Amino acid sequence: NNSERPADLLLINGQIYTQDDALQQVEALAISDGKIVAAGSSRELMAWQGDSTKILDLTQRVVLPGFTDSHIHPISAGLRILSCDLSELRDETAILQTIREYARTHPENDWIKGGGLWLPAVGGGNPSRYLLDSLVADRPVYLTSTDGHSAWVNSKALELAQINADTKDPTGGVIERQPDGEPSGVLREYAMRLVSRLIPPQSFTEKVQALELAMHEAHRVGVTAWIDAAVDEESIKAYLELERQGKLKLDVSLSLLTEIIKGMDAVAEVEALYQRYQAQAQRINMHSTKILIDGVIEGKTAALFDNYTGEDFRGEPYIDAELYQQMIAAYDSLGFQVHVHACGDRAVSMTLDAFEYAQAQHGKSDHRHHIVHLQLMKEKDIPRFAELDLTANLQTLWATPEDTYISELTIPVLGPQRSEWIYPFGAIARTGARIACGSDWPVTSVNPFPALQVAVSRRGPDSLKRTPWTPQHLLSRQAVVSGYTIGGAYLMNQDTHRGRLCPGMDASLIVLDQDVFHLPTNHLYQIKPVLTLWRGEPVFSAID
Structure with missing residues (x-):
């Protein structure tokens, strides 16, 4: 077939980490119509060359699937x-x-x-x-x-x-x-x-402009897909407008925001919003909702099992456990993916209980529910992600004492014993649970590479060499890369055509200036993409 239909683009002489178990690493990819049509050695794939084929010699640069930011506010x-x-x-x-x-x-x-x-x-x-x-x-x-x-x-x-x-x-x-x-x-x-509520809202034009600006910044750091973590009606319209203009050049899933304090009325509102707009979208998935069950530890608004150190309160969830379980079960029965913000150990445990309740009511589903942040957990709850087939959605950049939110506002209000279970990402991964990774931008940087360094060192991100903080929660480089690629594609229900670099998959990929798997740990934060392709189209390039 390649002699009849040459490739649009050949990438040769690279170190291409496919994230596919069968292929693992190859030298070259052939791309046509935004899809990978062949993978193998550079010599083999030259058979796909035609008169109009563009050839990019990667000069041994590393290639990965495009990253998915699984929790972002663009x-x-x-x-x-x-x-x-x-x-x-x-x-x-x-x-x-x-x-x-x-x-x-x-x-x-x-x-x-x-x-x-x-x-x-x-x-x-x-x-x-x-x-x-x-x-x-x-x-x-x-x-x-x-x-x-x-x-x-x-x-x-x-x-x-x-x-x-x-x-x-x-x-x-x-x-x-x-x-x-x-x-x-x-x-x-x-x-x-x-x-x-008193502040005049931004104009619709400003929101569309902001969305496009965020997309270009994401491309610059290698993000080709994202899950928008808290979407209202105006935001939906901004996405639809950018798509109508032909400018939406990444894969998108929208988590429609649930006003949790409205209880079951909020479920009906989200379902109505989904029904009103989903049919207008070409590639945007809206069958997902975002729930916040508590606040954050640094503000003493996260829901804990035990009191904050030096205080006579422990923070409260926004609604009681019974109503929470009913809401999660209702969304599950409607086919929604549920995307939950839970920071305190009590909030995380309540959320796991709610998903367990939903499974008891309806059986296991393929809605691919996930819990984000996981700022503090009880050790007994760690295995429940794998048991319930839930994804742990991690913001790994935060798991470092160099972040003064941790050293000055979190550890002091938890004390040393509980602080051993702050962001227990490695412990979750070792149970075999699914993980995905996100930035929570603009809370912190959209750049995945500083987050990768913190994930594997629990320090920095900077070039200093230090002893890991809470080393029991370290992640491997492969686990983090998988979280940004395979894990993110899974959460967006796109793992059959995205997240790996093998024939039949979308040609959404990034070319890096340094080797993510062999660079010294304290320099991982310095990695930069030099090329980002989304479905075969260059959306960022720093290559001459």
Whole structure:
């Protein structure tokens, strides 16, 4: 057949890690119509050359399947880039200067909005509104934290929202207080909405622009598919518009956001949203929902079995266990994939119980449910992922004491004993459970390679050599690469045509500047893609 229909593209002289058990590693790939049509040696595949065939000599560069980011917020990431972006700053002086300068250079903005605030760098994780007032007093300011679970606001914003000492904490939220009961300036979880609902929404055009901007950034770091982790109706429309324009050049699954505090009414709302829009999509899958059952440990809003160190509370889930089980079972019966945010050990255990309940009601399904973050777990719950055939969706970049969210805001509120079970990724993988990997961008960087380094060292990511932190939870390089390729494709129900590099599969792949399997561990974070193909089309290239 190759003599009748030559390949569009030949990749030769490479180190191509196919992630396919039968092929393992090959030198060359032949690509036609966005599919891999042959794999083997460079000499063999030259038989696919025709007059119009393009040939790329890889000069022994490493090739992997394109990565799937299994937990990402791309529209928020794009909008952050377009706003007061604090995501690269870790120093209080630099953060304050950036806020002041942004406000000065954007006098036309009625609100000063931004994100990526590294909370440990300012006010010990609970900065004062008066500090923000000293930077911007004439307009309301709303700055979300890196993890997206807190917001720092100034007095003007609190005034507009009518939040004062008499305002009660909303269900599922916390208003941080001064000793006199007045709000301090930090709002957590659902309390953030008391202010955010007053902010004029971004235009639809801005959201589409943000989505396209995020997509190009993802291509640059080797991401060719993603699961958008919290999607509302406006976001669906942005995806459909980018697809209509022919610009959506990655594989996409949308997890429609469940407003969990609405209970079973939320299930009906998500089902209606799916029915309204799925038929309008060509390649976008929307048969998935996102549930948040708790907050985060650093904000003391995650649901724990035991009290936070030095406190007389342990954090509460957003709804009770019985209703939670009913909601998970309802989604399972409707054929939805359920994508759950669970951080505290109690929240993770409740979630496993809920999936076990759903299986008892309906039997095992192929809906490919997954639990994301897993910030703290009980050892007894580790084997349950494999037992229930659930995927552990890992954000490995966070599992390092060099992250001050861990060293300053998490370990101190858990104590040494519980901290041994922070992000127990290796322990989960050793049970044979399925794993997938995601960034949670813009919470942290979309770049998978710093996350790979932390996963296999539990330190950094930087070039220093250190003893691993909690080494019982180390992952292998192959496990992480599989999580970003095979595991992600499985979660998106695309593992029959994506995630491996063998004949019949999509030609979505990345060419790297360094060898991911042999580079010293403390240099893994420096790896960069030099070429990203999505279905055979170059979507990023740094090759001359």
